[in-house]
Amino acid sequence: MTQVLFDYTRQDASGASRIEHAWARVPRAPAPAERAALKNRAKALLAEHGAVLVAHYYVDGDLQDLAQETGGCVADSLEMARFGRDHAAETLVVAGVRFMGETAKILSPHKRVLMPDLEATCSLDLGCPPDEFAAFCDAHPDRKVVVYANTSAAVKARADWMVTSSCALAIVGHLHERGERVLWAPDKHLGRYIQAQTGADMLMWNGACIVHDEFRGLELELLRREHPDAMVLVHPESPQSVVTQADVVGSTSQLLKAVVDGTAREYIVATDNGMFHRMRQLAPGKALIEAPTAGKSATCKSCAHCPWMAMNATQGLIKCLETGRGEIRVAEPTRTKALGCIDRMLAFVAANPAALAQPQRGFVRNLGSA
């Protein structure tokens, strides 16, 4: 087990921000000889408990493979929510970070939702404390409250809309067309990107993803010179200097689709490198290059891998199924209140499937002048 410490930005109700510290305890990787046995044990337990594994693209490759091999899913946060809601299994095992487990539970209160490690959180969630957020909303009652999925159930309970990176642009665009002013939280980079694309009036919370915040525009420019034909794929939690260089900006599923469908041979990818596992499986033969982060030398701080996603391991999955520990609970009335903003997003996406198409070259490169 390795304990890693991180800085993250936390805003308060007045709009002021300060730096706080958080930790993640990352389990040791099993030895190659152990991995097959662990996977077999996990498969047997999933079957025994009638459970289905819902995994995010950033978690360990063995967990992603387990989900694929056992009828579960590997997906972005929107698709994880829909899959968990629609699957008949009575037990969902969510491999990802806490907000993903909470969303599954909010949507399916009668199902048991387990997670390999309940302490796996997210800097965006940590940086948006519910009480401070509620006070901030109270101070701006004239705005529609739109929150990113990467928030606690209590923050969602205060929101009008939840969005994920795959549909945020379409939903805020829709609100803007209706003349609504938006209070946006917590990711400042995603918020700024959407604001520039839509022209919406958005009051921003000051939060960031500690992983994507590390991608660097200047170094990306230099890398692009070395690979002039490479397509640049960027998750919108990245800084503006990186987003402006993208050929495609999108959620994890949208970036995966861009690699699978793309005609280029090389792809520079600015997102958590856990994503490369599925990209390599679905687009063999294409060259994937990690976008540069703040310090190549360095610590895990700039290793382009989320420490909280890394807390998910096959051993943890086995333990939660064996012991029943790691169960997500969302108390009432928070659950019912949070359900409103999630259901609104899911209804919008169901009615507007084109909303999930990712922006392409040209559209994105206009960002600088928007």
Ligand code: 13P
């Ligand atoms: P996606 O919705 O794109 O999967 O993003 C979730 C996330 O946490 C990215 O850092």
Ligand code: SF4
């Ligand atoms: Fe949160 Fe960033 Fe980790 Fe995604 S990658 S879960 S946004 S800290």
